[in-house]
Amino acid sequence: MRIGPQHLVDLAAGAAFLGTGGGGDPYIYRLATAAALHEHGDVELVNLDDLPDSAVVMSIGGAGAPTIGREKLPNGLEGQWALRKLEAYLGKRADALIAAEIGGGNGLVPILTAAHTRLPVVDGDGMGRAYPETQMMTFSIYGVSATPMSAVDEFGDGVVITARDSVTAERIVRQVGLAMGGQCMCADHAMDAETARRVAVKGTVTLALELGRQIRQSADLAAFVAASRSHLEAAGYGAAVPLLEGKVVDVSRDLVGGYDVGVVKLKSFTTARTMQIMVRNEYLVAIEEGRYIATVPDLICIVDNDTLEPITSERIRYGQRVAVIGVGAPPTYRTPEALAVTGPRAFGFDVDFTPLDNTN
Amino acid sequence: MRIGIDVGGTHTDAVIMDGAEVVGSTKALTTSDILSGIRAALDEVLRQTGAAPSAIECVMIGTTQFTNAVVTRSGLARTAAVRVCLPTGSAVPPMADWPPDLRSQMDGGAHLLHGGHEYNGRPIAPLDANEVSRAIESIDASGVRALAVTGVFSPLTPDVEDEIAARFHDSIDVLDVTRSHELGRLGLLERENAALLNAGLKPLARHVIGAMRASLDQAGIAAPVYVSQNDGTLMEAAAAQEHPVRTFSSGPTNSMRGAAWLSDVDRAIVIDVGGTTADVGMLIDGFPRPSGTTVEVGGVRLNFGMPDVLSIGLGGGSIVRESGARVGPDSVGHELVERALVFGGDTLTATDIGVGVGLARIGDRALPDLETGVLDAAQQRIRASLADAVDRIKTSPAPLPLIAVGGGAFLVPDDLPGISRVARPQHAGVANAIGAALAQVSGEAELLYAAGADARDAALASARQQATQRAIAAGARPGTVEIVDVEEVSLAYMAESTTRLRVKAVGDLDLDEIAVRDV
Numbered sequence: 056m057r058i059g060p061q062h063l064v065d066l067a068a069g070a071a072f073l074g075t076g077g078g079g080d081p082y083i084y085r086l087a088t089a090a091a092l093h094e095h096g097d098v099e100l101v102n103l104d105d106l107p108d109s110a111v112v113m114s115i116g117g118a119g120a121p122t123i124g125r126e127k128l129p130n131g132l133e134g135q136w137a138l139r140k141l142e143a144y145l146g147k148r149a150d151a152l153i154a155a156e157i158g159g160g161n162g163l164v165p166i167l168t169a170a171h172t173r174l175p176v177v178d179g180d181g182m183g184r185a186y187p188e189t190q191m192m193t194f195s196i197y198g199v200s201a202t203p204m205s206a207v208d209e210f211g212d213g214v215v216i217t218a219r220d221s222v223t224a225e226r227i228v229r230q231v232g233l234a235m236g237g238q239c240m241c242a243d244h245a246m247d248a249e250t251a252r253r254v255a256v257k258g259t260v261t262l263a264l265e266l267g268r269q270i271r272q273s274a275d276l277a278a279f280v281a282a283s284r285s286h287l288e289a290a291g292y293g294a295a296v297p298l299l300e301g302k303v304v305d306v307s308r309d310l311v312g313g314y315d316v317g318v319v320k321l322k323s324f325t326t327a328r329t330m331q332i333m334v335r336n337e338y339l340v341a342i343e344e345g346r347y348i349a350t351v352p353d354l355i356c357i358v359d360n361d362t363l364e365p366i367t368s369e370r371i372r373y374g375q376r377v378a379v380i381g382v383g384a385p386p387t388y389r390t391p392e393a394l395a396v397t398g399p400r401a402f403g404f405d406v407d408f409t410p411l412d413n414t415n
Numbered sequence: 416m417r418i419g420i421d422v423g424g425t426h427t428d429a430v431i432m433d434g435a436e437v438v439g440s441t442k443a444l445t446t447s448d449i450l451s452g453i454r455a456a457l458d459e460v461l462r463q464t465g466a467a468p469s470a471i472e473c474v475m476i477g478t479t480q481f482t483n484a485v486v487t488r489s490g491l492a493r494t495a496a497v498r499v500c501l502p503t504g505s506a507v508p509p510m511a512d513w514p515p516d517l518r519s520q521m522d523g524g525a526h527l528l529h530g531g532h533e534y535n536g537r538p539i540a541p542l543d544a545n546e547v548s549r550a551i552e553s554i555d556a557s558g559v560r561a562l563a564v565t566g567v568f569s570p571l572t573p574d575v576e577d578e579i580a581a582r583f584h585d586s587i588d589v590l591d592v593t594r595s596h597e598l599g600r601l602g603l604l605e606r607e608n609a610a611l612l613n614a615g616l617k618p619l620a621r622h623v624i625g626a627m628r629a630s631l632d633q634a635g636i637a638a639p640v641y642v643s644q645n646d647g648t649l650m651e652a653a654a655a656q657e658h659p660v661r662t663f664s665s666g667p668t669n670s671m672r673g674a675a676w677l678s679d680v681d682r683a684i685v686i687d688v689g690g691t692t693a694d695v696g697m698l699i700d701g702f703p704r705p706s707g708t709t710v711e712v713g714g715v716r717l718n719f720g721m722p723d724v725l726s727i728g729l730g731g732g733s734i735v736r737e738s739g740a741r742v743g744p745d746s747v748g749h750e751l752v753e754r755a756l757v758f759g760g761d762t763l764t765a766t767d768i769g770v771g772v773g774l775a776r777i778g779d780r781a782l783p784d785l786e787t788g789v790l791d792a793a794q795q796r797i798r799a800s801l802a803d804a805v806d807r808i809k810t811s812p813a814p815l816p817l818i819a820v821g822g823g824a825f826l827v828p829d830d831l832p833g834i835s836r837v838a839r840p841q842h843a844g845v846a847n848a849i850g851a852a853l854a855q856v857s858g859e860a861e862l863l864y865a866a867g868a869d870a871r872d873a874a875l876a877s878a879r880q881q882a883t884q885r886a887i888a889a890g891a892r893p894g895t896v897e898i899v900d901v902e903e904v905s906l907a908y909m910a911e912s913t914t915r916l917r918v919k920a921v922g923d924l925d926l927d928e929i930a931v932r933d934v
Contacts, residue, residue: 129506
């Protein structure tokens with residue numbers, strides 16, 4: 056299919072849902088991408104299966120604090136510059152782009168870049184949601200080197216990072232982003248299509264589009280849960296499970312090691328149930344009376360209870376009326392090697408991953 | 416004594432308060448010149464109380480005129496946007512997401528210039544003098560005389576906006592300039608939107624605020640004039656003329672603040688039933704609960720604090736249909752006194768139902784016989800609508816008191832689910848004018864700080880002090896200033912941990928200080 060401006064409202068809403076609170080508010084990238092598609096025309100969305108084995112796929116996405124992104128808006132060319140820098144280093148051109156993370160504004164970055172470069176965009180990504188760090192991408196988990204990784208700013212100034220592993224690359228790019236004013240655009244994980252087929256989370260652009268459409272069309276939470284089921288299953292995810300409908304009764308935030316760490320407390324509308332959601336940029340685990348009822352890598356999404364609009368962790372506030380929805384992670388995140396870097400213990404919680412489908 | 420006035424779309428209400436007592440109140444019709452409506456209301460309350468104009472110490476005015484101008488797309492000036500941002504930001508130009516009808520009316524051209532600052536104050540790029548000159552020439556030639564200047568991270572580093580505004584003032588004679596940092600918060604698009612609307616509203620603000628002053632002069636009242644802001648606090652009339660967007664949403668805020676004061680309850684549900692709609696909100700600590708999700712006025716995104724208010728199509732003028740199964744959302748509005756049955760008209764309205772079931776005594780003739788069951792059915796319908804709205808706005812299942820205000824307050828039943836009791840205070844019909852007269856002023860401070868326990872304490876102390884000083888500068892009595900809100904948001908993904916801190920202080924208006932200044 057081809058992605059045009061008419062798809063972006065749904066795509067942005069679906070990406071925000073899959074962002075599990077992180078990935079940044081997609082509103083600004085929605086506007087920037089719409090303008091680029093109007094100017095340069097629609098972008099082709101391709102299946103990895105339809106690319107030749109040797110086709111070169113490069114991952115693209117921004118890194119930075121959401122508040123920085125709300126002041127330093129994109130000029131729209133950053134993605135193209137990051138891509139060209141990586142291509143120049145490697146001495147080969149990309150044949151297709153893939154999102155580093157489908158969650159939040161980063162879900163739209165490859166489409167904006169593709170509008171300028173006329174490259175196709177792969178229906179898939181490296182996270183299936185949003186995560187805070189490079190080594191949490193499926194590309195890295197399943198053996199693709201994150202580096203060489205390019206990082207550029209709004210002038211096109213930039214660097215190419217080479218590093219012995221993804222954790223090191225992440226540490227370096229974080230410092231680079233800071234020197235660039237708190238955000239940068241990256242191209243990384245260059246791989247052939249044969250490899251990408253093995254390591255990517257597939258079908259997530261289509262999934263975001265469909266979820267966004269259901270968010271817009273569903274009359275209420277129950278309707279959304281029912282309507283989203285087949286789309287989530289098609290992409291390998293578990294069903295959406297309503298965990299709580301209630302009000303936000305407390306939000307605490309602290310900063311630990313460069314992350315937004317906090318606790319969102321909720322209280323049911325109708326019963327005495329309460330819930331705590333632990334935040335590290337993303338919503339990571341949901342706890343009810345000391346019991347973990349949902350744990351990362353399963354998705355924990357918070358949406359407005361009336362409009363179903365996803366609420367990012369930066370915008371969650373006391374008094375909001377919300378629904379908490381859990382979604383089972385795709386199988387690629389349930390393997391021992393994936394859980395070692397994205398399971399609850401990787402975030403410091405003293406609990407093993409318990410899939411949603413076993414706890415509810 | 417002080418006077419509270421609410422200039423709404425349909426009615427201009429006025430009250431005179433002596434200390435904590437309402438000594439006079441009235442409702443007049445709003446007029447298109449604003450002035451004669453206020454005059455009529457003023458004359459009536461002065462007559463009621465026999466107060467001498469010289470005994471009035473202070474006048475507080477709330478108005479929905481500027482919100483209505485944006486919503487109805489009338490009275491807005493064509494406005495040019497100057498954004499100091501390059502090489503960032505060109506992918507999302509000014510007014511990119513505005514409704515086309517509003518944009519076609521207000522778009523006075525966009526000029527993106529090199530400059531702006533990083534979060535830590537480092538310049539992104541130097542200003543280009545030639546670029547600035549070209550923008551000035553272009554706007555001068557276009558004839559547009561309203562201008563909004565927005566710089567990247569200007570709430571933290573306002574210098575660039577000041578410099579550009581000064582250059583424009585030096586070059587073009589008559590110009591309404593709004594610098595975005597005057598209006599506050601981080602979030603460039605929303606701040607730019609507020610600056611654009613503000614610049615475009617300034618000519619209307621001169622008219623409205625000028626009419627307010629003129630009507631008071633004519634009535635012989637020389638007291639200082641304050642205008643209410645969207646958070647229920649006051650600003651000086653001159654500030655309202657500079658920043659009309661700060662009055663957005665002050666209508667529901669005033670009626671909720673007035674309701675809180677009239678009933679001496681500071682945690683409650685408030686329902687303000689007007690002619691066409693009922694506004695349902697929640698009071699926490701005497702202030703309306705702020706809205707958490709995206710705020711829009713007339714389809715334009717803003718990052719102001721606005722009260723979380725649910726409007727439903729139910730008011731005294733709501734038309735009753737289908738044997739009482741449907742009430743509203745359409746209304747006879749200000750034609751109630753011609754069209755309602757109890758005024759001899761031909762339309763069955765919610766007011767007629769209220770009279771029929773004995774909740775209200777309104778009108779100049781008896782209610783004619785109605786179809787059997789209509790009264791019961793309509794009353795049940797009204798009850799169900801209000802019960803649903805109350806449930807949607809509540810934050811906890813625990814029962815809360817409810818305060819019913821507005822001309823149609825009699826439609827609120829005494830036994831709504833989740834409500835412990837219903838307060839129907841005296842003067843509930845003019846709660847909005849009373850809310851305007853509740854003298855509180857505020858000051859806000861916002862800053863970023865890097866990690867470390869000492870840094871946090873220092874930042875917090877500095878922000879508290881700044882906010883307090885700003886409240887006092889705005890007219891608050893020093894001993895009464897309290898910090899009412901502290902908000903911290905950490906900037907994720909930054910290697911050097913950085914937190915955004917926002918503090919708000921509120922205090923009572925210092926009436927003595929006003930008198931001294933006035934002399």
